[in-house]
Amino acid sequence: MPGAEHSGSEPVDNRRADVARNQRKLLEAAAVVFVTSGVDAPVREIAAKAGVGVGTLYRHFPTRAELVEAVFRPQVEACAEAGPRLLAEADPPLLALRRWIDLFVDFLVTKQGLANTLQPDSGSFVALHAHFVGRLLPAAERLPGAAVAAGEVLPDIQAYALMRGVGNLCIAGDEDPNYEPRLMIDLLLRGLEVRPAS
Amino acid sequence: MPGAEHSGSEPVDNRRADVARNQRKLLEAAAVVFVTSGVDAPVREIAAKAGVGVGTLYRHFPTRAELVEAVFRPQVEACAEAGPRLLAEADPPLLALRRWIDLFVDFLVTKQGLANTLQPDSGSFVALHAHFVGRLLPAAERLPGAAVAAGEVLPDIQAYALMRGVGNLCIAGDEDPNYEPRLMIDLLLRGLEVRPAS
């Protein structure tokens, strides 16, 4: 009972606010560092950039995978939630698919380094990869399905493979002016379309 | 007494032969290890597998990039040389393009880990990337051009971007049964084709 709940000072909230602020600082720092030095950047670098000790980083994110996941979660969520919505809104289904992939690519291209993360190798990142795929795949799943059903795209295309392919195409050094992921992805989608019989 | 140029025994040549043999052993070992443990495999692992000391490895290949380049050079060369030949042999040009990309993919998929190497980031690998691109690009260059000229594929496609895209699509954990690079590449090529007016 110390600290009347409505009094001017709010000690508990302050503490919690501090903790939350540290968490946020860590996430922001990590986001930056991931782009700068990759997802494998030294823990200390991230902690330093966040202005906290390494211990704090470890307290908040015991494993690197947890940090990576936390950094990208908001966007993954946004992307995941957009799936059903686009399917409902956009017509025809192929358009919904295009728009969703746009979102997906936005996400991947913005946060460089994540694209690599989509590769299911790299030792302990399997779990991370699994998480991303697990969250995104259901969202992505019905989009190609609907397009197939509408006779717009070739059958037998797997949502997973599509995500993976798009993810791969997004891998690009920031400063390679000669490679434009979206161009390639457009071609891929174009290749997916059912061609009207001549 | 060693090294008398005209003596019966050829110590110099022996020494040269030894040097050459070491180089070969290193290349073979590296090729294996790259597949096993990736292009970032510990130097000592490679030297050990080659049965030489690390010093010898450093003498032959002062930087890791040089080693990687040397390991993959034969295949890069083969690929590079196939370009013009296929262009001359195969008809129509789109077929030549397909065949060349087949070769390229063979190469990339076979030597897993190289696909990643194609990314132009990763610090000191820029030079390596530049080398590969520099050697392969000219070969690849005229293939899309010819196909464009023949009205088979969309104009404005850059050979470099195409190589890069194909390279990216080849990135796959060996044991991901749900992702088949060639399928995606087929789609990409299909997307490239000019559609007969309906």
Add this chain to the structure above:
Amino acid sequence: MPGAEHSGSEPVDNRRADVARNQRKLLEAAAVVFVTSGVDAPVREIAAKAGVGVGTLYRHFPTRAELVEAVFRPQVEACAEAGPRLLAEADPPLLALRRWIDLFVDFLVTKQGLANTLQPDSGSFVALHAHFVGRLLPAAERLPGAAVAAGEVLPDIQAYALMRGVGNLCIAGDEDPNYEPRLMIDLLLRGLEVRPAS
């Protein structure tokens, strides 16, 4: 308003009760953890098991030694108090000595990890060791003395050395089925006995 000594509710007592309860919880938790993970177990583990924050642990027991001491104090006391009693009750004195050592061994063997604590090295544990010895030694002192006086055991045996020896013999991995401390201690005591002249 908190702390009005004569008010109906007893906030002060409540607080005191809380403090006492925390102390007790800490002691119980520590007792368990010491057995589980040794006397060097992480502070946080103990605090966690007690359901309190580390700060609370530090408030109650500023040093690890103080905690260890507090955990084992009851048994040490019991052992200490048993000395004179046994001396008075049991006859002959050698029997009293045996019984006391039985108690001592019970204590040591039960609370594994304490046996190691008896070693007077380990940096900051000297104080702890001193405490245990200081409390137990007087109790143990007169037992051998009486037995010596009764002509039952060899003279010149030091109570301290005996305690130490018995303590050492108790050191055993819990799961070493090939070593039985009590067997060795029996031998030691047997070696102590004055042999009837043949």
Add this chain to the structure above:
Amino acid sequence: MPGAEHSGSEPVDNRRADVARNQRKLLEAAAVVFVTSGVDAPVREIAAKAGVGVGTLYRHFPTRAELVEAVFRPQVEACAEAGPRLLAEADPPLLALRRWIDLFVDFLVTKQGLANTLQPDSGSFVALHAHFVGRLLPAAERLPGAAVAAGEVLPDIQAYALMRGVGNLCIAGDEDPNYEPRLMIDLLLRGLEVRPAS
């Protein structure tokens, strides 16, 4: 062929000598540090005291257990080899047993810190413990047996338990003037003797 084998300079031997010297420096340093700071002393401390880099330590002794073993091996060997010899030389068998235990204690007392090592717990030291026991036990085994057979000591005494007990009794802070391991061990051995029927 560089370096004529009999020429004044002997490069290979020099190198080997250096390596051996480092190894020796490490063993000496470790022996000292083990006494000073225990068998768990920081790796760096040992390397520093030896005047080499940590890497060198790791090259020679990849695991801590290997280092500990190497430090104590000579004495363990000496002890092990003395068993059969004493059995042959000394008569009666009890005397051989005493002498062997003298050696064993010399060893343990000299290299303080090893006594602790004899405890079969401590995580990764099980292997180490196993090694020591495995080497010493066979040597120790027949000594009690012979004494038993000669009717000098009580039957059913296990060589392992005896070693363990003696080892435990040797545990002592260097600077505890009130505890003399050998005194206790004498008592233990005395307790072992068959008493002449009165």
Add this chain to the structure above:
DNA sequence: AATGAATGAGTTTTCATTCAT
């Protein structure tokens, strides 16, 4: 009084790279 977040020193371990022989 209690809490538990934050800190950062301390340790282990791995490897690229150098260099004496």
Add this chain to the structure above:
DNA sequence: TATGAATGAAAACTCATTCAT
């Protein structure tokens, strides 16, 4: 030339201890 021992800089991870609330 070849060797591989030596070096030491990184990097990860753990905890004891402090301290603001």
